[in-house]
Amino acid sequence: AVDGAPVALPEENATFLLHKPAGYVTTMSDPQGRPTVAALMADELLAHPGLFPVGRLDTDTTGLLLFTDDGQLGHGLLHPRRHVEKTYLALVEGVPDAGDVRRLREGVLLDDGPTLPAGVRVLADACWAAQLIGEGAGASGYRQRHGGKRGRDALAARGSYVEVRLREGRNRQVRRMLEAVGHPVIALHREAFGPLVLGDLP
DSSP states (O other): BBBBOOOOOSSOEEEEEEEEETTBBBBOOTTTTTHHHHHHOOOOOOOOTOOOESSSTTOOOEEEEEEEEEEHHHHHHTTTTTOOOOEEEEEEEEOOOOHHHHHHHHHHHHHEOOOOOOOOEEEESSSHHHHHHHHTHHHHHHHHHHTTHHHHHHHHHEEEEEEEESSOTTTTTTHHHHHHOOEEEEEEEEEETTTTTTTTTO
């Protein structure tokens, strides 16, 4: 009780799906003063103060980010033994050939050890992927380095879209895997986390 009034825990946990834009740090507070995903969830945090992000997305990575106040759910989704699949769409420099795709599927050696086999495919019809990655993907860093939308579009014309499905979650793993096979990431977007798909959530 507080001041004689009983404190009641919520009867149900809350979980939210956020379409994270580029330019936000996946943390609840940032000592450097950068924009955080907590600012995007201000209203929800008022109603559910225990919310926290499940895992991380890089500042320049867009897409599906879960928030929950259910610690057991968050732990279960991230535990290495669960191998919950996450699906990413990447705009990369160049076009990965069959050998590159095979290496990614079988696992590549990174500085923190070999990766697990991954689902990988180069998207032949990538109009839908281009729409998903869209204006926001990688904008905060990429546009500053490469001259805005025009610069990104020029590079995209020489690149390709790749779908990567992972069952592990190391730091910047998709970016490091694609760079290891010679195709650095221009923009990255997470489309699905387990059975949850971002779809047309704005």
